[in-house]
Amino acid sequence: MEYEPAEYQKLQVRQYAPRELRETAEGKYWRQFKAPIVAKQFGGVTHIDFCQQYPYNLAVTASTRVIIYNGLAPAVVGRTISRFKDIAYSGCFRSDGRLVCAGGQDGVVQVFDANSRSVLRQFKLHKRATRVARFGADKLHVLSGSDDVTVRWWDVSAGSQVLRLDGHRDYVRAAAASPASSDTWLTGSYDHTVKLWDVRAGGSAMLSLEHGAPVEDVAFFPSGSIAVTAGGNCLCVWDLLGGGGGRLLKRLDNFQKTVTCVRLSPLAGPDSAAAPRMLAGSLDGHVKIFELDSFLVTHASKYPAPVMSLGLSPDCRLLAVGMADGNLSVRKHARPKRAGVGAGPGAPEPRQRRAPRLTAANYRYFIRGQNSRAAASDYRVVRQRQVRLQAYDRMLRQFRYRESLDAALATRQPEVVASVLEELAARGGLAGALGGRDAEGLLPLLRHLVKYIAEPRYTRLLAGMAHRLLDTYSGVVGTAPAVDKALGVLRDRLAEELGVQDQLSGLAGALEPLLAASLAGALF
Structure with a gap:
């Protein structure tokens, strides 16, 4: 009786557990921001704001000035606004990029022309330092919050106060406009509360939320129905419409020291394939990125000094971080996102690359069809591949x-x-x-x-x-x-x-x- 020799089975190399966690696609994306461009300021960088119009210039507030940097060349200083008697706070662009508003230690809220740097308006009713100043979505109003515990709504064209909002019992240090309604605002205070206002109604706040620590920053999610507050060593995510009076969705205790700033990324995640991300900076020197399904940390970066402010450009090309030692760190992404995806008005149109014509002069001509899938009616001939042994x-x-x-x-x-x-x-x-x-x-x-x-x-x-x-x-x-x-x-x-x-x-x-x-x- 004859026996056919059995086919030799290749040795299966034993697989061990990896020594360290492999780099995820998320981590790889954030690590593709290049080495930072560091610009030394005259004091701690307390606020960073990106213009919503191309080329996405950034306004950096530090010490007694607001410095505007070129969005295409972050190392280039475009203009410097220094018409402040004392420390400047919260320099912000209007949505069209033509005006800049800022508060000051003397309580005055000023509106500047972004090009000529001339003072267009001054609002002087605040009695103490004004730490918050934001343009309304209608481009005609400014909201300000002060250490005199008041929030005021100003008419830029008339140069006068329209509304005074009372309700906070301590310094007002944060404000954000709802993306769903230009008349809805969220303010945060050192009295541990966050209040929701409708400037059309005036009077008392529509909603008050207890954060549990002095509130340093607030931000809305793109839907406008969810907000995040930063203060103490935690972030709180709130459902503003749920529970009849706001409902706490998640409390994130991922930091060792006070969380000073929080931002929502304007685009839909890495390569526009996932939900937007949330970025937060802290006095422990970390900037952490959270995904918005389960609010897990997907990436973290360590900076050499306490982080006081951060900003992300509308095209997610620039990541700017301001530190307490006066350093501004601007990192540029190695592969910016495709133009037209989340790009603002004025951004250049993407180039349309024409597919090369396949001829015998092109290598792809000889491998065409290899990735084609067989139809249901096709007969497949399986090629026997010889096993290559080590x-x-x-x-x-x-x-x-x-x-x-x-x-x-x-x-x-x-x-x-x-x-x-x-x-x-x-x-x-x-x-x-x-x-x-x-x-x-x-x-x-x-x-x-x-x-x-x-x-x-x-x-x-x-x-x-x-x-x-x-x-x-x-x-x-x-x-x-x-x-x-x-x-x-x-x-x-x-x-x-x-x-x-x-x-x-x-x-x-x-x-x-x-x-x-x-x-x-x-x-x-």
Whole structure:
């Protein structure tokens, strides 16, 4: 009776758990912002605002001035507005980019021409520092919030106050306009509350929310029905329409120090394939990016100083971060998003690339159709592909165990060596693979042991192999200087690892009563 030889099965290389988390597509996107352009200011950068019109210039408020930088060349200072008697606050563009408003330490709210820097309007009814100034969506009004605990609504064309909103009991430090209604505003105060106002109705606030800490910043989600507040070391996400009086959706405690600023990315995530992202900066020097489904942190960046302000351009091309030490960091994305996707008015139209005509002069001509899918009525002929074996697989197939182990060592891949050793042990060929070697054949084995025997994932397997080698070649130790030197290095490596293990055991013993005491204190 004749038997057909069985087909050889390739050796399956053992897969170990990765040593570290692999880079996600989200992290890769945010890491593609280039090395920052750092511009030193005269004081801490308290506010950053991007113009909504191309080329998306940015207004940076620091010390006694508002500096306008070119959106196309972030290192270039376009204009500097310095007509303030004292510290300036909250320099912001109007939606068309023609005007800039800002508050000041003296309480005066000023409106400037963005090009000539001339003062067009001054509003002087605030009694203390005005930390917040924002243009309304109608371009004709300005909302301001002050340390005198009032919020005021100004008419720019008439140069007068239209409305005064009272309700906060401490400094007003944040304000945001609803994207769903130009008359709806959200303000945050150091009295730990956030209030929703309708400037058409005036009077009292429509809604009051308790943040639980002094509020540093507020922002609306694109829908206008959800808002986020920043203060203390947390972010609070609110459903403004739910629960009859606002409902807390999520509390995010991802920071060690006060969260100073929060922004919503204007475009739909990396490569416009996901929901918008939320960015927040803190005095702990971190800027963290949250996805908006489960509000998990998808990326974090560490800055050398406390973060006081941040901004993201409407095309997501520039990320600007202001720090307490006076440094402004502007990072430009290596691959800006496609023009026309979330781009504002005035942005250049994208170039339409024409597909090259396929001819015999083009390589793609000869591979055309390879990615085409067969129709339901087509007959498919499956091509038998020859299995390509690695050198160690070919040796195993021929039962040449010593050569197979040598071939695995030549790959310098510890996973492959571990898989070959396990296969040899299962076949009962480990003794033949390790025995009968001269000094030149022993050195690769000893070098591999020195390099990987201390790694936990390989220790058990390689320790067994080391014992077998010592048992096999103990009688010839001292005959080859190179082998003796390698054995000495292996001995030192093991002694070093044992010393580290002893230190870790001592440290674990010292920490155990401390942890037990802290746990007992938490329980009682």
